[in-house]
Amino acid sequence: MVLYLLIVLFGFAWLAGRQGWRRLRLAGIALALALLVAAGCGALPKLLLRVWQSPYAQRPALDWAPSNAIVLLTAGSTYPPGGPLEPGYSAYSRIAETVVLYRDCRASGARCTVLVTGGDAEHTGEPLARTYKRTLMQLGVPRQAMVLEKHSLNTWGNAMYARGLLEQIGADRVWLVTSAHHLRRAVFSFEHFGIKVTPVRADYLRGVWTPLPSVYNLYVTNAALHEYVGMVLYHWYAWRGRTQVPPEDEGTTG
Numbered sequence: 001m002v003l004y005l006l007i008v009l010f011g012f013a014w015l016a017g018r019q020g021w022r023r024l025r026l027a028g029i030a031l032a033l034a035l036l037v038a039a040g041c042g043a044l045p046k047l048l049l050r051v052w053q054s055p056y057a058q059r060p061a062l063d064w065a066p067s068n069a070i071v072l073l074t075a076g077s078t079y080p081p082g083g084p085l086e087p088g089y090s091a092y093s094r095i096a097e098t099v100v101l102y103r104d105c106r107a108s109g110a111r112c113t114v115l116v117t118g119g120d121a122e123h124t125g126e127p128l129a130r131t132y133k134r135t136l137m138q139l140g141v142p143r144q145a146m147v148l149e150k151h152s153l154n155t156w157g158n159a160m161y162a163r164g165l166l167e168q169i170g171a172d173r174v175w176l177v178t179s180a181h182h183l184r185r186a187v188f189s190f191e192h193f194g195i196k197v198t199p200v201r202a203d204y205l206r207g208v209w210t211p212l213p214s215v216y217n218l219y220v221t222n223a224a225l226h227e228y229v230g231m232v233l234y235h236w237y238a239w240r241g242r243t244q245v246p247p248e249d250e251g252t253t254g
């Protein structure tokens with residue numbers, strides 16, 4: 001998203017130069033450079049994420065109910081040469097948090113079910129839920145303790161398709177696991193479909209002050225802007241009373 005904004009601003013400056021609008025050309029260049037410095041040197045991602053993530057900085061107390069559902073929101077996949085599909089590079093913190101919760105829940109003597117959500121948003125031929133199931137099993141979560149939701153293509157769909165499965169599980173408490181920067185939009189989606197959740201953050205993104213623009217800060221800024229735009233879009237879905245996943249929003253998850 002940051003790259004698109006930079007392209008738009010530099011493109012505007014180029015067109016203004018072609019038209020002989022010198023001041024507009026300089027304004028476009030200045031805005032593009034300001035965005036690059038603000039995003040790349042850490043100021044913009046720090047500003048965007050400070051309030052956005054702060055409600056989820058601390059993990060909740062593990063007050064287990066008699067029956068619990070731990071909902072894992074997936075975050076893409078990767079396909080190493082010669083091997084099966086694996087969870088994406090940004091997914092392992094979510095997987096680790098899910099496994100920690102599951103083990104603690106089992107140790108308490110409570111009933112625990114892991115609901116893994118995610119369809120084939122990337123058109124790999126395999127739902128994300130099935131890909132993540134293999135990794136969870138390798139980490140000790142038994143097959144019979146997992147329920148797979150294999151139809152959703154985005155966060156809105158995660159919530160929509162999870163509703164029926166959670167009713168079948170009959171959980172007294174639902175624990176929602178995803179990245180801190182994604183939790184606000186995820187909680188909004190689940191609550192829209194009448195699902196009360198306890199949010200649990202996995203990774204926690206932060207901007208880093210750097211003297212020169214860094215790729216990391218640009219990545220973090222892009223992730224934050226994606227969530228802000230996504231939240232506006234989901235508020236519009238809620239206002240329109242949408243209970244289906246619009247075709248134009250398909251193709252992204254987590």
